[in-house]
Amino acid sequence: MRCIGCGSDAATERPERTAQGYKRFRCRTCGKQWNERTGTVLNRAQYPSDVIALVVLWRLRYKLALRDLPEMFAVRGMVFSHEAVREWEAKLTPVLADDLRRRRHGQAGCSWYVDETYLKVHGRWCYLYRAIDRAGALVDVMFSEHRDTAAARAFFRSAKATTGVTPDRVTTDGHDSYPRAIRTELGKEVRHRTSAYLNNRLEQDHRGIKGRYRSMRGFKCPRSAARFCGAYDELRNFLRLRTRHSQHVSADRRQLQFLRRKKTVLGIMEAA
Numbered sequence: 001m002r003c004i005g006c007g008s009d010a011a012t013e014r015p016e017r018t019a020q021g022y023k024r025f026r027c028r029t030c031g032k033q034w035n036e037r038t039g040t041v042l043n044r045a046q047y048p049s050d051v052i053a054l055v056v057l058w059r060l061r062y063k064l065a066l067r068d069l070p071e072m073f074a075v076r077g078m079v080f081s082h083e084a085v086r087e088w089e090a091k092l093t094p095v096l097a098d099d100l101r102r103r104r105h106g107q108a109g110c111s112w113y114v115d116e117t118y119l120k121v122h123g124r125w126c127y128l129y130r131a132i133d134r135a136g137a138l139v140d141v142m143f144s145e146h147r148d149t150a151a152a153r154a155f156f157r158s159a160k161a162t163t164g165v166t167p168d169r170v171t172t173d174g175h176d177s178y179p180r181a182i183r184t185e186l187g188k189e190v191r192h193r194t195s196a197y198l199n200n201r202l203e204q205d206h207r208g209i210k211g212r213y214r215s216m217r218g219f220k221c222p223r224s225a226a227r228f229c230g231a232y233d234e235l236r237n238f239l240r241l242r243t244r245h246s247q248h249v250s251a252d253r254r255q256l257q258f259l260r261r262k263k264t265v266l267g268i269m270e271a272a
Contacts, residue, residue: 021048041095049270053092096269101162109134111134112171117210126144128229130209174196208236
């Protein structure tokens with residue numbers, strides 16, 4: 001192993017471990033000491049990375065309040081506060097969302113369904129722009145405090161950069177901000193359809209984030225709302241087992257795929 005300070009190969013493993021059981025190393029050239037988690041976002045955490053990753057996964061995946069997780073892990077002999085859960089979430093969710101977003105680059109379809117849904121943040125109604133393709137896969141998600149042309153343009157710009165795909169057609173609910181944003185960011189050749197009925201599949205897809213955030217009793221600040229919603233949708237899309245609507249997936253295959261993808265998610269957060 002190379003030294004993280006001088007880059008020398010003269011690094012030796014020390015016999016003692018950290019309090020969490022991680023290996024420690026020392027460079028014979030510069031004398032610098034480090035461990036397996038040095039340089040990661042969980043370097044000074046008081047719990048092992050696999051435990052923290054599991055806490056954040058359960059926080060995102062299941063309808064649990066912030067104070068539910070400490071109670072669940074206290075039964076297993078691990079005691080921490082809800083503030084620790086909040087801190088771990090703030091550290092790991094951006095890393096997870098960025099990694100999952102890179103994995104689906106170039107995989108979006110050419111027919112997008114775009115809409116925004118309401119979220120209450122500190123007593124104010126804000127907007128969550130979301131888009132899915134024809135197969136129901138996530139295109140992009142963006143939190144905004146405003147619903148205007150500037151927000152719509154920012155969303156399409158982000159969606160195009162994230163997916164690396166320019167759609168052939170975009171279906172919206174007919175809000176005035178969309179036509180100009182589509183022409184500016186996606187091009188004049190993109191067909192824009194306005195129909196509330198065609199967008200029903202996206203309206204139904206909003207149920208995921210709506211049902212999840214109700215148990216949290218809203219958000220306290222826009223930054224935490226944007227961070228959580230982005231990571232939640234990315235994780236939900238990654239753990240989605242169907243590749244198209246009305247596809248049948250057997251129970252055995254569903255369980256196997258879920259365990260494989262869950263292992264991938266935990267590995268991303270443990271290595272953060």
